[in-house]
Amino acid sequence: MASARRILLLSSSTVHGSAYLEYAATFIKDFLKKSDVKKILFVPYALKDHNDYTNKVRGPLKELGYAVEGIHEAPNAIEAIKSAEAIYIGGGNTFQLLKTLYDLNLIQPIQDRVLKDGIPYIGSSAGSNVATASINTTNDMPIVWPPTLTALGLVPFNINPHYIDFDPDSKHKGETREERLSQYHEIPGTPPVLGLREGAILHVEGNVAKIIGVFGAKLFKPGCEPKEYNVGDDVSFLL
Amino acid sequence: MASARRILLLSSSTVHGSAYLEYAATFIKDFLKKSDVKKILFVPYALKDHNDYTNKVRGPLKELGYAVEGIHEAPNAIEAIKSAEAIYIGGGNTFQLLKTLYDLNLIQPIQDRVLKDGIPYIGSSAGSNVATASINTTNDMPIVWPPTLTALGLVPFNINPHYIDFDPDSKHKGETREERLSQYHEIPGTPPVLGLREGAILHVEGNVAKIIGVFGAKLFKPGCEPKEYNVGDDVSFLL
Numbered sequence: 001m002a003s004a005r006r007i008l009l010l011s012s013s014t015v016h017g018s019a020y021l022e023y024a025a026t027f028i029k030d031f032l033k034k035s036d037v038k039k040i041l042f043v044p045y046a047l048k049d050h051n052d053y054t055n056k057v058r059g060p061l062k063e064l065g066y067a068v069e070g071i072h073e074a075p076n077a078i079e080a081i082k083s084a085e086a087i088y089i090g091g092g093n094t095f096q097l098l099k100t101l102y103d104l105n106l107i108q109p110i111q112d113r114v115l116k117d118g119i120p121y122i123g124s125s126a127g128s129n130v131a132t133a134s135i136n137t138t139n140d141m142p143i144v145w146p147p148t149l150t151a152l153g154l155v156p157f158n159i160n161p162h163y164i165d166f167d168p169d170s171k172h173k174g175e176t177r178e179e180r181l182s183q184y185h186e187i188p189g190t191p192p193v194l195g196l197r198e199g200a201i202l203h204v205e206g207n208v209a210k211i212i213g214v215f216g217a218k219l220f221k222p223g224c225e226p227k228e229y230n231v232g233d234d235v236s237f238l239l
Numbered sequence: 240m241a242s243a244r245r246i247l248l249l250s251s252s253t254v255h256g257s258a259y260l261e262y263a264a265t266f267i268k269d270f271l272k273k274s275d276v277k278k279i280l281f282v283p284y285a286l287k288d289h290n291d292y293t294n295k296v297r298g299p300l301k302e303l304g305y306a307v308e309g310i311h312e313a314p315n316a317i318e319a320i321k322s323a324e325a326i327y328i329g330g331g332n333t334f335q336l337l338k339t340l341y342d343l344n345l346i347q348p349i350q351d352r353v354l355k356d357g358i359p360y361i362g363s364s365a366g367s368n369v370a371t372a373s374i375n376t377t378n379d380m381p382i383v384w385p386p387t388l389t390a391l392g393l394v395p396f397n398i399n400p401h402y403i404d405f406d407p408d409s410k411h412k413g414e415t416r417e418e419r420l421s422q423y424h425e426i427p428g429t430p431p432v433l434g435l436r437e438g439a440i441l442h443v444e445g446n447v448a449k450i451i452g453v454f455g456a457k458l459f460k461p462g463c464e465p466k467e468y469n470v471g472d473d474v475s476f477l478l
């Protein structure tokens with residue numbers, strides 16, 4: 001795949017006990033510094049109220065030194081992608097997000113900017129799901145129906161954000177996360193799934209991928225035992 | 240809607256600390272007695288291994304006095320529906336279940352048998368989701384892609400099975416169930432959603448609907464505060 005890509009995929013925008021993006025601040029700054037980013041194009045489509053959401057994100061990112069433009073504020077969304085210095089797609093409902101990206105014909109423009117032009121892409125939760133091969137491994141409710149679950153394909157595998165281990169004390173009878181992922185992998189041809197714990201970040205530079213952030217990840221592959229990866233581990237073999 | 244229908248929708252096949260269908264046994268027997276059912280057609284499509292699943296279900300239902308035929312064992316699935324005395328659709332993955340019902344052209348035959356002929360329909364978890372207006376409010380992972388989320392429509396609203404209240408001690412940052420359902424209801428034209436707690440059962444006879452089982456339900460409607468319904472409560476207004 002394209003080696004220009006620069007990608008930072010967060011499991012979650014927040015970890016317990018800290019403010020929006022607080023745990024990720026130094027990772028985001030380090031990541032964006034390399035591309036000399038001053039202004040971030042924020043994509044709020046995963047939530048219903050785009051103004052509200054953009055305003056919530058603007059403060060924390062301004063404190064880090066970035067101006068934020070909401071893509072919905074731009075006269076033309078495709079043009080906004082074409083001229084963006086960096087793209088940040090926030091969390092919310094993954095189906096709603098992907099449907100909107102398709103409805104507004106933004107898939108190809110984002111792919112071009114990230115894979116060809118090498119502008120930085122940051123995703124959080126749903127924004128990380130849509131960066132991968134497909135959203136088949138979202139945790140979200142299918143509140144709307146996108147034309148396909150195939151996503152941006154900026155990386156060739158899937159992510160499960162907010163990954164959480166089985167709680168042995170739980171009395172709940174719904175499937176565990178691990179059961180859900182193993183049911184996915186019963187289907188022929190499904191890609192590996194990287195379960196990112198809240199606080200885990202996947203950092204991709206060209207053909208090098210690493211787990212950074214404050215917590216690790218668990219990798220699921222068809223027919224294999226799940227395998228743990230810790231902060232600092234190289235997972236470039238997934239690319 | 241059709242007044243012939245006889246429907247029993249379980250949130251879950253099991254509650255904590257009891258065996259498969261144990262908590263529901265007397266409710267199932269009472270329900271099937273009225274239609275003098277001897278043999279149940281079991282639909283195992285929500286899980287991958289149809290034989291395994293049918294064998295797991297056969298024992299507990301035999302103990303209650305019913306023979307069980309797996310629909311996948313029948314020479315022709317449509318004919319099996321047409322001649323069924325009663326249908327039981329088990330839980331698993333709701334997307335996989337609904338996709339298979341569409342792939343095998345079973346939607347209309349099931350609707351006809353339940354809404355016109357009045358044969359008893361029992362659903363559990365995913366099998367309850369597919370009985371409703373749509374599967375937009377499943378908790379499952381979209382591991383496959385059905386042609387639509389529109390479901391059997393045996394009742395005109397949606398169900399959220401395994402409904403669980405927010406745990407104030409949780410450190411997890413994924414959306415609560417209530418947040419997910421309220422995001423669904425931000426979309427214009429969405430139907431009410433009955434959140435069935437594990438152990439709750441919705442019993443429909445023609446145009447009368449009641450909460451039975453061992454736990455209650457919480458009803459979500461666009462623009463309204465959620466409302467609790469207890470075991471024994473009449474919810475016929477939903478029909």
Ligand SMILES: [Ca+2]
Nearest residue numbers: 092093126140
């Ligand atoms: Ca989400």
Ligand SMILES: [Ca+2]
Nearest residue numbers: 331332365379
């Ligand atoms: Ca399920």
